[in-house]
Amino acid sequence: MTHEFYLWMSYGVFALAIAAEIAGLALRKRQALKAVEEERELEAQD
Amino acid sequence: MSGFAWAFARDLRLAWRHPGETLMVVAFFVLVASLFPLGVGAEPQLLRRIGSGVIWVCALLAAFLSLSSLFASDYLDGTLEQMVLSPRPMIGWTSGKIAAHWAATGLPLTLLSPLLALQYGLDADTVAILALGLALGTPLLSLLGAACSALTLGARGGGVLLALLALPLFVPVLIFGAGAAEAQASGLSAAPHLSLLGAGLIVGAMALPPAACAAIRIALD
């Protein structure tokens, strides 16, 4: 295993983790907004 | 202090009348410790090498098993709420319950450990350090476990959540306790490990009952 392999595995997974977290943030925001929408519809039904 | 004595006596009496819990913990301890030689092979040198560590892990798991019942039965039938509402200071009877829990689980484990150590062929000095480490460590496990058990009263995910919280906190106790026995077995002094365990027990005995009290109050709000 060359030293490049270890560098790539480290930096690569680091970049992947950051990307995954940002994607997760966007997903959570979308889910939160959807929950707010549902709440608004429930109120409109009253 | 009367709250402590009352809760200690009450829980011990309950444990005496329903010995199932204690017997289960002890049986688990003995069973699992007996499984290891069957699994890894009964070669004496190997067993002597892993013995103290295995016994410690089994004691840890057995102590963990009994945690969920520490506050749960009182919580479910409302007794816990009554105790919180009583004019006695909470810390007294909480400490009493934890002490009784140790007397019914950790103490039997500690007393049984020399027998299991015989199974693993450990020499007398190591057995003594092992038992001493358990005597210091199991109360600390009861204290840590009580705080975690109080935090998870009535939570979803039950036993697994309790394991996730309690086992990482148990890790330092395991490291120092098993480390003490290992040190003794390899001819070094076990004193540093044991003194750290002792120090941990003192700090835990002061800081963890209030944490458990806070957790119980959170659970009952």
Place this chain on the structure above:
Amino acid sequence: MAWSYFSSPATFYRLARSLAPWFFALAALLAAAGLYTGFVVAPTDAQQGEVYRVIFIHVPAAWMSMFLYFVMACYAGMSLTFNTRLAAMMARAIAPTGAMFTFLALWTGAFWGRPTWGTYWAWDARMVSELVLLFLYIGFIALANAFEDSRRGDRAASLLALVGLVNLPIIYFSVQWWNTLHQGSSVKFTGSTMHVAMLQAMLLMTFACWMYAIGATLTRVRSVILERERRTRWVRAL
């Protein structure tokens, strides 16, 4: 304007929105500068060759994992003392980012350990306590979400965060107390001190990770606020 103006979820929601992009931008700039310094300016190490450059993400990740836990525990303490909702929401918002940095510290550490010490993992004090830290983060998230009543989850998880705080000095001082595999706190490579460019790169990357963590936390807390406050008038009026 008193700072307490921002302790209401409604006002903090707007503040977080305007602040978060700046922190992300700052993080990107600092990371660019740090990576440039680390890969172009800093020389090859005499003993470890190129692979030492992992420290430019390993050390920042490890420092962040501990620092974020400390900040999370501070918010937890605040939420228990003052019984405010927003402090508990901030603690919940920090936890996933903290857990991510802890995982990255362990992962990059493994891929640095293999070529330099010959092993991905060793049961030495610092690595074990960092692993315990990861479990503490996961336990915090699990406990916070284990109850129907989210306020109960807030309080229980906050108490857990405070109890687990004792792990931080263990991680930090473990390399002094136990002489095992992990190297001492001052990184020693060629000669007695670290090359100045290596130190600069490491510090730049640390600040980059810190700014990123703030940005991510502010973004996440906005979602948490929306989830928790969705029945209030101001959210429905959004």
